[in-house]
Amino acid sequence: MLTNTLTGQKESLIPVHPGEIRMYVCGPTVYNLVHIGNARPAIIFDAMRRFFEYRGYRVFFVQNFTDIDDKIIQRMNREGWDFDTITATYIREYRKDMQALGVREPNFAPRTSHYVPQTIRFVQGLIEKGHAYVSNAQVFFSVPSFPNYGALSHRKVEDLLAGARIDVDPDKRHPADFSLWKNAKPGEPSWDSPWGPGRPGWHIECSVMACVLLGDTFDIHAGGNDLIFPHHENEKAQSEALTGKTFASLWLHNGMLQMDGSKMAKSLGNIIKIREAVRKYGADGLKLYMFATHYRSPMDYSEERMDEWKRSAVKVRTFLTEIEETLGDTTLKAASDWLEEKRAYLMKALSDDFNTPKAVALVFETLKELGPVSQTLAQPDGESRLRQAYYLIKNDIGDILGLFEDAFDTVSPEKREDALSDFNTLMDVLVRLRDRYRSEKNEEMSDILRRELEKLRIKLMDGTEGARWTRSPGEITAERREDILSNFNLLVDFLVRLRDRYRSEKNYEMSDILRQELGKLRIKLMDGNDGTRWTRS
Protein backbone atom coordinates (compact mmCIF):
# COMPACT_ATOMS: atom_id res chain seq x y z
CA MET A 1 0.00 0.00 0.00
CA LEU A 2 1.33 3.38 -0.99
CA THR A 3 -0.21 6.82 -0.66
CA ASN A 4 -1.23 8.06 -4.06
CA THR A 5 -1.19 11.83 -4.32
CA LEU A 6 -3.87 11.65 -6.98
CA THR A 7 -6.47 10.07 -4.72
CA GLY A 8 -5.00 10.96 -1.35
CA GLN A 9 -5.50 7.33 -0.34
CA LYS A 10 -3.27 4.40 0.34
CA GLU A 11 -3.56 2.09 -2.64
CA SER A 12 -2.21 -1.31 -3.57
CA LEU A 13 0.35 -1.41 -6.28
CA ILE A 14 -0.90 -3.55 -9.14
CA PRO A 15 1.84 -3.60 -11.74
CA VAL A 16 0.84 -2.97 -15.33
CA HIS A 17 3.13 -5.81 -16.34
CA PRO A 18 2.92 -8.61 -13.78
CA GLY A 19 6.16 -9.15 -11.93
CA GLU A 20 7.58 -5.87 -13.12
CA ILE A 21 7.52 -2.41 -11.64
CA ARG A 22 8.35 0.55 -13.77
CA MET A 23 9.11 3.76 -11.98
CA TYR A 24 10.11 7.25 -12.99
CA VAL A 25 11.68 9.68 -10.57
CA CYS A 26 12.25 13.28 -11.53
CA GLY A 27 15.95 14.01 -11.55
CA PRO A 28 18.00 17.13 -11.14
CA THR A 29 18.41 20.10 -13.42
CA VAL A 30 22.13 20.09 -13.98
CA TYR A 31 23.31 23.61 -13.42
CA ASN A 32 24.99 23.39 -10.03
CA LEU A 33 25.75 21.04 -7.16
CA VAL A 34 22.80 19.34 -5.54
CA HIS A 35 21.95 19.69 -1.86
CA ILE A 36 20.65 17.26 0.71
CA GLY A 37 17.08 18.29 -0.02
CA ASN A 38 17.62 16.74 -3.43
CA ALA A 39 19.09 13.72 -1.72
CA ARG A 40 15.83 12.88 0.00
CA PRO A 41 13.90 11.58 -3.01
CA ALA A 42 17.08 9.96 -4.33
CA ILE A 43 17.57 8.03 -1.12
CA ILE A 44 13.91 7.21 -0.51
CA PHE A 45 13.06 6.03 -3.99
CA ASP A 46 16.31 4.13 -4.36
CA ALA A 47 15.36 2.26 -1.21
CA MET A 48 11.86 1.68 -2.51
CA ARG A 49 13.33 0.24 -5.65
CA ARG A 50 15.53 -2.09 -3.62
CA PHE A 51 12.50 -3.12 -1.60
CA PHE A 52 10.55 -4.05 -4.73
CA GLU A 53 13.51 -6.05 -5.93
CA TYR A 54 13.74 -7.75 -2.57
CA ARG A 55 10.11 -8.71 -2.96
CA GLY A 56 10.99 -10.38 -6.25
CA TYR A 57 9.88 -7.75 -8.74
CA ARG A 58 11.93 -6.76 -11.68
CA VAL A 59 12.23 -2.98 -11.45
CA PHE A 60 12.83 -0.57 -14.29
CA PHE A 61 13.99 2.62 -12.69
CA VAL A 62 14.33 5.78 -14.73
CA GLN A 63 15.68 9.05 -13.46
CA ASN A 64 16.28 11.84 -15.92
CA PHE A 65 18.75 14.65 -16.13
CA THR A 66 17.18 17.93 -17.18
CA ASP A 67 19.88 19.43 -19.31
CA ILE A 68 17.85 22.01 -21.22
CA ASP A 69 16.59 24.72 -18.96
CA ASP A 70 16.47 28.45 -18.37
CA LYS A 71 18.82 28.29 -15.44
CA ILE A 72 21.47 26.47 -17.40
CA ILE A 73 21.21 29.10 -20.10
CA GLN A 74 21.42 31.86 -17.53
CA ARG A 75 24.53 30.38 -16.06
CA MET A 76 26.02 29.92 -19.48
CA ASN A 77 25.46 33.54 -20.39
CA ARG A 78 26.48 34.93 -17.05
CA GLU A 79 29.68 33.01 -16.65
CA GLY A 80 30.61 32.36 -20.23
CA TRP A 81 30.51 28.62 -19.80
CA ASP A 82 29.88 26.33 -22.68
CA PHE A 83 26.44 24.71 -22.48
CA ASP A 84 27.72 21.15 -22.86
CA THR A 85 30.45 21.73 -20.32
CA ILE A 86 28.02 22.89 -17.66
CA THR A 87 25.68 19.97 -18.11
CA ALA A 88 28.44 17.37 -18.42
CA THR A 89 30.14 18.72 -15.31
CA TYR A 90 27.09 18.65 -13.13
CA ILE A 91 25.92 15.28 -14.37
CA ARG A 92 29.30 13.94 -13.35
CA GLU A 93 29.16 15.68 -9.99
CA TYR A 94 25.66 14.37 -9.36
CA ARG A 95 26.79 10.83 -10.03
CA LYS A 96 29.68 11.29 -7.63
CA ASP A 97 27.31 12.49 -4.94
CA MET A 98 24.98 9.57 -5.48
CA GLN A 99 27.88 7.17 -5.30
CA ALA A 100 29.03 8.72 -2.06
CA LEU A 101 25.50 8.29 -0.74
CA GLY A 102 25.34 4.68 -1.83
CA VAL A 103 22.42 5.40 -4.15
CA ARG A 104 22.40 3.04 -7.10
CA GLU A 105 22.48 4.21 -10.69
CA PRO A 106 19.09 4.07 -12.38
CA ASN A 107 18.55 1.62 -15.22
CA PHE A 108 18.14 4.58 -17.51
CA ALA A 109 19.31 8.15 -16.96
CA PRO A 110 17.99 9.92 -20.06
CA ARG A 111 18.87 13.49 -20.87
CA THR A 112 16.37 15.96 -22.28
CA SER A 113 18.74 16.95 -25.04
CA HIS A 114 18.90 13.37 -26.31
CA TYR A 115 15.12 13.21 -26.77
CA VAL A 116 14.43 16.26 -28.87
CA PRO A 117 13.14 14.38 -31.95
CA GLN A 118 10.78 12.35 -29.78
CA THR A 119 9.66 15.55 -28.10
CA ILE A 120 8.83 17.13 -31.43
CA ARG A 121 6.76 14.09 -32.43
CA PHE A 122 5.00 14.19 -29.08
CA VAL A 123 4.12 17.85 -29.49
CA GLN A 124 2.97 17.27 -33.06
CA GLY A 125 0.67 14.56 -31.81
CA LEU A 126 -0.86 16.93 -29.28
CA ILE A 127 -1.43 19.56 -31.97
CA GLU A 128 -3.11 17.01 -34.20
CA LYS A 129 -5.42 15.99 -31.43
CA GLY A 130 -6.34 19.59 -30.72
CA HIS A 131 -4.71 19.72 -27.30
CA ALA A 132 -2.00 22.12 -28.34
CA TYR A 133 -1.66 25.10 -30.62
CA VAL A 134 1.05 27.11 -32.30
CA SER A 135 1.34 30.76 -31.46
CA ASN A 136 4.17 33.03 -32.48
CA ALA A 137 6.57 30.13 -33.23
CA GLN A 138 5.82 28.59 -29.83
CA VAL A 139 3.60 25.70 -28.91
CA PHE A 140 1.27 25.74 -25.91
CA PHE A 141 -0.77 23.06 -24.27
CA SER A 142 -4.42 23.97 -24.18
CA VAL A 143 -5.54 23.42 -20.62
CA PRO A 144 -9.28 23.84 -21.40
CA SER A 145 -8.98 20.94 -23.86
CA PHE A 146 -8.21 18.57 -21.00
CA PRO A 147 -11.16 18.51 -18.59
CA ASN A 148 -9.34 16.48 -15.96
CA TYR A 149 -6.73 19.18 -15.44
CA GLY A 150 -6.09 19.83 -11.75
CA ALA A 151 -6.97 16.32 -10.55
CA LEU A 152 -3.49 15.54 -9.27
CA SER A 153 -2.93 18.76 -7.38
CA HIS A 154 -6.58 18.92 -6.27
CA ARG A 155 -7.29 22.32 -7.63
CA LYS A 156 -9.62 23.90 -10.12
CA VAL A 157 -8.43 25.94 -13.02
CA GLU A 158 -10.42 28.94 -11.73
CA ASP A 159 -8.63 28.73 -8.38
CA LEU A 160 -5.32 28.77 -10.13
CA LEU A 161 -6.12 31.94 -11.94
CA ALA A 162 -7.30 33.63 -8.77
CA GLY A 163 -3.94 33.13 -7.16
CA ALA A 164 -1.82 33.73 -10.23
CA ARG A 165 1.19 35.83 -9.43
CA ILE A 166 2.71 36.03 -12.84
CA ASP A 167 1.86 38.06 -15.88
CA VAL A 168 0.06 36.15 -18.57
CA ASP A 169 1.97 35.56 -21.78
CA PRO A 170 -0.01 37.35 -24.52
CA ASP A 171 0.66 34.43 -26.89
CA LYS A 172 -1.43 32.13 -24.73
CA ARG A 173 -5.10 31.56 -25.49
CA HIS A 174 -5.86 30.69 -21.90
CA PRO A 175 -3.87 31.96 -18.91
CA ALA A 176 -3.35 28.44 -17.56
CA ASP A 177 -1.89 27.13 -20.81
CA PHE A 178 1.72 26.15 -20.59
CA SER A 179 4.62 25.93 -22.95
CA LEU A 180 5.48 22.75 -24.86
CA TRP A 181 7.97 24.27 -27.23
CA LYS A 182 9.74 27.56 -26.77
CA ASN A 183 11.18 29.61 -29.59
CA ALA A 184 14.87 30.27 -29.50
CA LYS A 185 16.28 33.60 -28.52
CA PRO A 186 19.67 34.61 -29.86
CA GLY A 187 22.54 32.84 -28.14
CA GLU A 188 20.42 30.03 -26.78
CA PRO A 189 20.92 26.40 -27.69
CA SER A 190 18.22 25.44 -30.13
CA TRP A 191 16.94 22.61 -32.28
CA ASP A 192 15.08 22.73 -35.57
CA SER A 193 11.39 22.03 -35.45
CA PRO A 194 8.31 22.44 -37.65
CA TRP A 195 7.66 25.65 -35.70
CA GLY A 196 11.10 27.09 -36.15
CA PRO A 197 14.26 26.78 -34.09
CA GLY A 198 13.60 26.37 -30.40
CA ARG A 199 13.74 24.05 -27.41
CA PRO A 200 11.40 21.89 -25.35
CA GLY A 201 9.33 23.52 -22.64
CA TRP A 202 9.88 22.43 -19.08
CA HIS A 203 7.33 19.70 -18.42
CA ILE A 204 7.38 17.91 -21.71
CA GLU A 205 10.72 16.15 -21.25
CA CYS A 206 9.53 13.87 -18.46
CA SER A 207 6.41 12.92 -20.38
CA VAL A 208 8.42 12.06 -23.45
CA MET A 209 11.16 10.10 -21.71
CA ALA A 210 8.75 8.24 -19.48
CA CYS A 211 6.55 7.26 -22.42
CA VAL A 212 9.48 6.21 -24.57
CA LEU A 213 11.29 4.22 -21.89
CA LEU A 214 8.48 2.93 -19.71
CA GLY A 215 5.43 2.95 -21.98
CA ASP A 216 2.25 5.02 -22.07
CA THR A 217 1.17 3.70 -18.70
CA PHE A 218 3.63 2.81 -15.99
CA ASP A 219 3.46 2.09 -12.31
CA ILE A 220 5.05 4.82 -10.25
CA HIS A 221 5.87 8.43 -10.86
CA ALA A 222 7.71 10.02 -7.97
CA GLY A 223 9.42 13.18 -6.83
CA GLY A 224 9.32 15.94 -4.26
CA ASN A 225 5.92 17.34 -3.35
CA ASP A 226 6.95 20.72 -4.66
CA LEU A 227 6.67 19.16 -8.11
CA ILE A 228 3.00 18.25 -7.79
CA PHE A 229 2.06 21.56 -9.28
CA PRO A 230 2.70 22.54 -11.93
CA HIS A 231 5.28 20.01 -13.08
CA HIS A 232 3.47 16.73 -12.51
CA GLU A 233 0.03 18.12 -13.18
CA ASN A 234 1.23 19.29 -16.58
CA GLU A 235 3.07 16.08 -17.33
CA LYS A 236 -0.03 14.13 -16.57
CA ALA A 237 -2.23 16.38 -18.69
CA GLN A 238 -0.07 16.33 -21.78
CA SER A 239 0.64 12.62 -21.59
CA GLU A 240 -2.92 11.55 -21.01
CA ALA A 241 -4.21 13.99 -23.61
CA LEU A 242 -1.95 12.37 -26.18
CA THR A 243 -2.35 8.70 -25.34
CA GLY A 244 -5.83 8.71 -23.88
CA LYS A 245 -4.50 6.37 -21.20
CA THR A 246 -3.60 6.71 -17.57
CA PHE A 247 -0.07 8.08 -17.36
CA ALA A 248 1.11 6.76 -14.00
CA SER A 249 -0.85 4.41 -11.76
CA LEU A 250 0.62 5.82 -8.58
CA TRP A 251 1.98 9.27 -7.85
CA LEU A 252 4.32 9.35 -4.87
CA HIS A 253 5.69 12.51 -3.33
CA ASN A 254 8.18 13.01 -0.57
CA GLY A 255 8.00 15.85 1.94
CA MET A 256 10.36 18.76 1.90
CA LEU A 257 13.56 18.93 3.86
CA GLN A 258 13.43 22.11 5.88
CA MET A 259 16.08 24.27 7.34
CA ASP A 260 15.15 26.55 10.22
CA GLY A 261 11.48 26.12 9.47
CA SER A 262 11.51 26.75 5.77
CA LYS A 263 12.19 24.62 2.76
CA MET A 264 15.77 23.99 1.78
CA ALA A 265 16.03 25.39 -1.72
CA LYS A 266 18.67 26.64 -4.04
CA SER A 267 16.71 29.82 -4.51
CA LEU A 268 16.70 30.52 -0.78
CA GLY A 269 20.36 29.71 -0.41
CA ASN A 270 19.81 27.74 2.80
CA ILE A 271 21.43 24.63 1.47
CA ILE A 272 23.87 21.99 2.63
CA LYS A 273 25.60 20.17 -0.18
CA ILE A 274 25.41 16.41 -0.22
CA ARG A 275 29.15 16.01 -0.25
CA GLU A 276 29.55 18.21 2.83
CA ALA A 277 26.96 16.23 4.74
CA VAL A 278 28.46 12.90 3.72
CA ARG A 279 31.92 14.01 4.65
CA LYS A 280 30.84 15.17 8.07
CA TYR A 281 28.32 12.53 9.01
CA GLY A 282 28.80 9.65 6.60
CA ALA A 283 26.26 8.27 4.17
CA ASP A 284 24.77 5.94 6.77
CA GLY A 285 24.26 8.77 9.22
CA LEU A 286 22.43 10.87 6.65
CA LYS A 287 20.35 7.96 5.42
CA LEU A 288 19.41 6.78 8.87
CA TYR A 289 18.29 10.31 9.63
CA MET A 290 16.09 10.35 6.57
CA PHE A 291 14.69 6.88 7.08
CA ALA A 292 13.80 7.71 10.67
CA THR A 293 11.17 10.11 9.37
CA HIS A 294 8.35 8.94 7.14
CA TYR A 295 9.06 9.96 3.54
CA ARG A 296 5.88 11.98 3.14
CA SER A 297 6.44 14.16 6.20
CA PRO A 298 8.42 17.32 6.11
CA MET A 299 11.62 17.05 8.12
CA ASP A 300 13.85 19.66 9.61
CA TYR A 301 17.57 19.43 9.12
CA SER A 302 19.83 20.11 12.04
CA GLU A 303 23.47 19.50 12.71
CA GLU A 304 22.73 18.14 16.17
CA ARG A 305 20.31 15.58 14.78
CA MET A 306 22.78 14.59 12.10
CA ASP A 307 25.42 14.07 14.72
CA GLU A 308 23.07 11.85 16.71
CA TRP A 309 22.34 9.68 13.72
CA LYS A 310 25.96 9.52 12.78
CA ARG A 311 26.73 8.10 16.21
CA SER A 312 23.83 5.71 15.88
CA ALA A 313 25.17 4.53 12.54
CA VAL A 314 28.54 3.88 14.13
CA LYS A 315 26.86 1.98 16.92
CA VAL A 316 25.17 -0.39 14.49
CA ARG A 317 28.30 -0.74 12.44
CA THR A 318 30.29 -1.60 15.56
CA PHE A 319 27.79 -4.29 16.44
CA LEU A 320 28.09 -5.80 12.97
CA THR A 321 31.87 -5.62 13.03
CA GLU A 322 31.98 -7.37 16.37
CA ILE A 323 29.93 -10.20 14.99
CA GLU A 324 32.11 -10.39 11.89
CA GLU A 325 35.20 -10.55 14.04
CA THR A 326 33.94 -13.12 16.50
CA LEU A 327 32.28 -15.42 14.01
CA GLY A 328 34.57 -14.94 11.06
CA ASP A 329 32.05 -16.36 8.66
CA THR A 330 28.67 -14.73 9.09
CA THR A 331 26.56 -16.87 6.78
CA LEU A 332 23.14 -17.71 8.04
CA LYS A 333 22.87 -21.39 8.82
CA ALA A 334 19.29 -21.69 9.95
CA ALA A 335 16.46 -19.24 10.32
CA SER A 336 14.31 -19.66 13.39
CA ASP A 337 10.90 -18.27 14.16
CA TRP A 338 12.63 -15.28 15.67
CA LEU A 339 14.04 -14.17 12.33
CA GLU A 340 10.86 -15.02 10.46
CA GLU A 341 8.83 -12.91 12.86
CA LYS A 342 11.13 -9.93 12.53
CA ARG A 343 11.13 -10.23 8.78
CA ALA A 344 7.37 -10.46 8.64
CA TYR A 345 7.23 -7.32 10.75
CA LEU A 346 9.69 -5.58 8.44
CA MET A 347 7.74 -6.56 5.34
CA LYS A 348 4.51 -5.41 6.87
CA ALA A 349 6.00 -2.07 7.86
CA LEU A 350 7.58 -1.38 4.49
CA SER A 351 4.50 -2.55 2.63
CA ASP A 352 2.44 -0.02 4.55
CA ASP A 353 3.33 3.15 2.70
CA PHE A 354 7.03 2.41 3.05
CA ASN A 355 7.27 2.91 6.78
CA THR A 356 11.03 3.10 7.11
CA PRO A 357 10.94 4.51 10.66
CA LYS A 358 9.68 1.13 11.80
CA ALA A 359 12.52 -0.57 10.00
CA VAL A 360 14.99 1.72 11.72
CA ALA A 361 13.37 1.03 15.08
CA LEU A 362 13.70 -2.69 14.36
CA VAL A 363 17.45 -2.33 13.97
CA PHE A 364 17.80 -0.77 17.40
CA GLU A 365 15.36 -3.16 19.00
CA THR A 366 17.50 -5.98 17.72
CA LEU A 367 20.66 -4.45 19.13
CA LYS A 368 18.96 -4.08 22.46
CA GLU A 369 17.50 -7.55 22.42
CA LEU A 370 20.80 -9.24 21.71
CA GLY A 371 22.87 -7.17 24.10
CA PRO A 372 26.64 -7.35 24.07
CA VAL A 373 28.03 -9.73 21.49
CA SER A 374 30.37 -11.48 23.89
CA GLN A 375 27.56 -12.14 26.36
CA THR A 376 25.18 -13.45 23.74
CA LEU A 377 27.86 -15.72 22.41
CA ALA A 378 28.22 -17.33 25.82
CA GLN A 379 24.62 -18.50 25.69
CA PRO A 380 23.78 -21.94 24.26
CA ASP A 381 22.09 -20.69 21.10
CA GLY A 382 24.10 -17.48 21.09
CA GLU A 383 25.95 -18.06 17.87
CA SER A 384 22.81 -18.86 15.97
CA ARG A 385 21.06 -15.80 17.34
CA LEU A 386 23.96 -13.56 16.39
CA ARG A 387 23.96 -14.94 12.87
CA GLN A 388 20.27 -14.23 12.53
CA ALA A 389 20.52 -10.74 13.96
CA TYR A 390 23.41 -10.03 11.64
CA TYR A 391 21.45 -11.29 8.70
CA LEU A 392 18.41 -9.25 9.61
CA ILE A 393 20.33 -6.01 9.97
CA LYS A 394 22.89 -6.40 7.24
CA ASN A 395 21.16 -8.47 4.59
CA ASP A 396 17.50 -7.67 5.06
CA ILE A 397 17.26 -4.14 6.37
CA GLY A 398 20.70 -3.07 5.16
CA ASP A 399 20.21 -4.27 1.60
CA ILE A 400 16.74 -2.84 1.31
CA LEU A 401 17.57 0.57 2.70
CA GLY A 402 21.08 0.69 1.33
CA LEU A 403 22.69 0.89 4.74
CA PHE A 404 25.77 -0.60 6.36
CA GLU A 405 27.28 -1.52 3.03
CA ASP A 406 30.89 -0.47 3.38
CA ALA A 407 33.31 -1.88 5.87
CA PHE A 408 33.23 1.36 7.75
CA ASP A 409 31.12 4.29 6.76
CA THR A 410 31.22 5.54 3.25
CA VAL A 411 34.46 7.20 2.37
CA SER A 412 33.77 10.30 0.37
CA PRO A 413 35.91 11.20 -2.61
CA GLU A 414 37.33 14.14 -0.70
CA LYS A 415 38.33 11.90 2.15
CA ARG A 416 40.26 9.73 -0.26
CA GLU A 417 42.24 12.77 -1.33
CA ASP A 418 43.19 13.27 2.27
CA ALA A 419 44.55 9.75 2.54
CA LEU A 420 48.04 10.75 1.49
CA SER A 421 48.54 13.49 3.99
CA ASP A 422 47.02 11.37 6.73
CA PHE A 423 49.43 8.64 5.87
CA ASN A 424 52.33 11.02 6.19
CA THR A 425 51.10 12.14 9.58
CA LEU A 426 50.88 8.55 10.68
CA MET A 427 54.44 7.98 9.54
CA ASP A 428 55.51 10.96 11.60
CA VAL A 429 53.96 9.29 14.61
CA LEU A 430 55.82 6.07 13.92
CA VAL A 431 59.11 7.78 13.32
CA ARG A 432 58.79 9.83 16.49
CA LEU A 433 57.98 6.71 18.42
CA ARG A 434 61.01 4.96 17.05
CA ASP A 435 63.25 7.93 17.73
CA ARG A 436 62.09 7.70 21.27
CA TYR A 437 63.06 4.03 21.47
CA ARG A 438 66.42 4.80 20.00
CA SER A 439 67.13 7.56 22.45
CA GLU A 440 66.22 5.12 25.19
CA LYS A 441 68.57 2.58 23.61
CA ASN A 442 65.62 0.24 23.22
CA GLU A 443 67.07 -1.57 20.24
CA GLU A 444 64.57 -4.40 20.40
CA MET A 445 61.55 -2.18 19.85
CA SER A 446 63.41 -0.09 17.27
CA ASP A 447 64.03 -3.18 15.25
CA ILE A 448 60.49 -4.43 15.57
CA LEU A 449 59.25 -1.13 14.19
CA ARG A 450 61.71 -1.22 11.34
CA ARG A 451 60.71 -4.75 10.42
CA GLU A 452 57.02 -3.91 10.58
CA LEU A 453 57.52 -1.02 8.18
CA GLU A 454 59.64 -3.08 5.87
CA LYS A 455 56.74 -5.43 5.42
CA LEU A 456 55.00 -2.50 3.78
CA ARG A 457 58.09 -1.70 1.76
CA ILE A 458 58.82 1.40 3.77
CA LYS A 459 62.48 1.99 4.40
CA LEU A 460 63.80 3.86 7.41
CA MET A 461 67.07 5.74 7.35
CA ASP A 462 68.40 6.79 10.71
CA GLY A 463 70.21 10.07 10.89
CA THR A 464 71.74 12.03 13.73
CA GLU A 465 68.70 14.27 14.10
CA GLY A 466 66.01 11.61 13.65
CA ALA A 467 64.93 9.11 11.02
CA ARG A 468 63.73 9.69 7.49
CA TRP A 469 61.61 7.33 5.51
CA THR A 470 60.95 6.44 1.91
CA ARG A 471 58.54 4.16 0.21
CA SER A 472 59.86 1.88 -2.41
CA PRO A 473 59.64 1.36 -5.20
CA GLY A 474 58.66 4.42 -7.15
CA GLU A 475 56.17 7.20 -6.84
CA ILE A 476 52.75 7.03 -5.34
CA THR A 477 50.27 6.91 -8.17
CA ALA A 478 46.53 7.21 -8.06
CA GLU A 479 46.25 3.44 -8.29
CA ARG A 480 48.29 3.08 -5.16
CA ARG A 481 45.99 5.20 -3.06
CA GLU A 482 43.94 2.16 -2.16
CA ASP A 483 47.17 0.54 -1.13
CA ILE A 484 48.01 3.44 1.10
CA LEU A 485 44.62 3.31 2.69
CA SER A 486 45.08 -0.32 3.57
CA ASN A 487 48.66 0.24 4.73
CA PHE A 488 47.36 3.02 6.87
CA ASN A 489 44.95 0.64 8.53
CA LEU A 490 47.64 -1.99 9.00
CA LEU A 491 49.95 0.47 10.69
CA VAL A 492 47.24 1.73 12.96
CA ASP A 493 46.44 -1.85 13.84
CA PHE A 494 50.07 -2.38 14.64
CA LEU A 495 50.20 0.62 16.93
CA VAL A 496 47.01 -0.41 18.65
CA ARG A 497 48.40 -3.89 19.26
CA LEU A 498 51.57 -2.35 20.56
CA ARG A 499 49.56 -0.24 22.92
CA ASP A 500 47.59 -3.27 24.08
CA ARG A 501 50.87 -4.86 25.03
CA TYR A 502 51.84 -1.85 27.09
CA ARG A 503 48.48 -1.93 28.74
CA SER A 504 48.81 -5.56 29.70
CA GLU A 505 52.22 -4.72 31.13
CA LYS A 506 50.54 -1.84 32.97
CA ASN A 507 52.85 0.60 31.24
CA TYR A 508 50.26 3.33 31.15
CA GLU A 509 52.71 6.05 30.32
CA MET A 510 53.50 4.60 26.90
CA SER A 511 49.87 3.63 26.52
CA ASP A 512 48.74 7.20 26.95
CA ILE A 513 51.42 8.54 24.66
CA LEU A 514 50.16 6.26 21.94
CA ARG A 515 46.58 7.27 22.54
CA GLN A 516 47.60 10.87 22.28
CA GLU A 517 49.59 10.36 19.10
CA LEU A 518 46.78 8.49 17.42
CA GLY A 519 44.36 11.12 18.58
CA LYS A 520 46.18 13.55 16.33
CA LEU A 521 44.97 11.47 13.42
CA ARG A 522 41.41 11.67 14.71
CA ILE A 523 41.67 8.07 15.77
CA LYS A 524 39.61 7.19 18.77
CA LEU A 525 40.53 4.16 20.87
CA MET A 526 38.01 2.17 22.81
CA ASP A 527 39.45 -0.32 25.25
CA GLY A 528 37.33 -3.38 25.77
CA ASN A 529 37.85 -6.60 27.64
CA ASP A 530 38.86 -8.41 24.48
CA GLY A 531 41.24 -5.85 23.02
CA THR A 532 41.07 -2.34 21.67
CA ARG A 533 38.87 -1.14 18.88
CA TRP A 534 39.59 2.01 16.93
CA THR A 535 37.56 4.36 14.83
CA ARG A 536 38.34 7.42 12.84
CA SER A 537 36.19 10.45 12.48
Add this chain to the structure above:
RNA sequence: GGCAACGUAGCCAAGGGGUCUAAGGCGGAGGUCUGCAAAAUCUCUAUUCGACGGUUCAAAUCCGUCCGUUGCCUCCA
Protein backbone atom coordinates in the same frame (compact mmCIF):
# COMPACT_ATOMS: atom_id res chain seq x y z
C1' G B 1 -7.23 34.52 -1.00
C1' G B 2 -7.42 29.09 -2.94
C1' C B 3 -5.47 24.02 -2.46
C1' A B 4 -2.66 20.28 0.36
C1' A B 5 -0.27 18.45 4.63
C1' C B 6 1.01 18.57 9.66
C1' G B 7 0.67 19.68 15.37
C1' U B 8 2.51 13.03 19.99
C1' A B 9 7.55 13.45 26.11
C1' G B 10 13.21 18.26 27.27
C1' C B 11 14.34 17.35 21.67
C1' C B 12 13.64 14.18 17.04
C1' A B 13 9.91 10.70 15.62
C1' A B 14 6.37 6.06 14.78
C1' G B 15 1.29 4.85 15.70
C1' G B 16 -3.77 6.47 12.87
C1' G B 17 -11.16 3.20 16.42
C1' G B 18 -10.06 -1.42 21.49
C1' U B 19 -3.50 -5.52 22.00
C1' C B 20 -1.67 2.30 23.40
C1' U B 21 -1.13 3.18 31.12
C1' A B 22 1.67 5.33 22.97
C1' A B 23 7.65 2.07 18.97
C1' G B 24 12.55 3.70 18.22
C1' G B 25 16.50 7.44 18.71
C1' C B 26 18.81 11.63 21.34
C1' G B 27 19.13 13.82 26.02
C1' G B 28 18.59 13.17 31.43
C1' A B 29 18.82 10.12 36.32
C1' G B 30 20.81 5.85 38.72
C1' G B 31 23.64 0.99 38.57
C1' U B 32 27.44 -2.60 36.25
C1' C B 33 32.17 -2.60 33.77
C1' U B 34 36.84 0.27 33.94
C1' G B 35 44.55 2.45 35.09
C1' C B 36 42.88 6.90 32.41
C1' A B 37 39.63 8.18 28.42
C1' A B 38 35.80 6.21 25.87
C1' A B 39 32.68 2.37 24.69
C1' A B 40 29.34 -1.21 26.00
C1' U B 41 25.44 -2.73 29.10
C1' C B 42 21.07 -2.70 32.66
C1' U B 43 16.91 0.03 34.94
C1' C B 44 14.00 4.42 35.05
C1' U B 45 12.33 8.79 32.16
C1' A B 46 4.26 10.83 28.21
C1' U B 47 -2.48 8.13 32.74
C1' U B 48 -1.07 11.35 27.74
C1' C B 49 -1.38 12.67 22.08
C1' G B 50 -2.41 21.68 19.83
C1' A B 51 -7.51 23.74 22.03
C1' C B 52 -12.63 23.12 22.38
C1' G B 53 -16.95 20.50 21.02
C1' G B 54 -19.32 15.99 18.68
C1' U B 55 -19.92 10.58 16.92
C1' U B 56 -19.12 5.74 19.50
C1' C B 57 -19.80 0.67 24.39
C1' A B 58 -14.68 2.51 23.20
C1' A B 59 -10.83 8.10 20.12
C1' A B 60 -4.12 10.17 20.04
C1' U B 61 -6.74 7.57 16.02
C1' C B 62 -13.35 9.50 12.95
C1' C B 63 -16.26 14.48 12.27
C1' G B 64 -16.65 19.93 13.14
C1' U B 65 -14.73 24.63 14.73
C1' C B 66 -10.64 27.33 16.34
C1' C B 67 -5.31 28.23 17.13
C1' G B 68 -0.35 27.29 15.24
C1' U B 69 3.44 25.45 11.58
C1' U B 70 4.79 24.16 6.56
C1' G B 71 4.40 23.34 1.31
C1' C B 72 2.15 24.53 -3.48
C1' C B 73 -0.48 28.37 -6.40
C1' U B 74 6.51 31.41 -10.08
C1' C B 75 11.99 27.89 -11.17
C1' C B 76 12.48 24.38 -7.07
C1' A B 77 13.36 17.36 -4.86
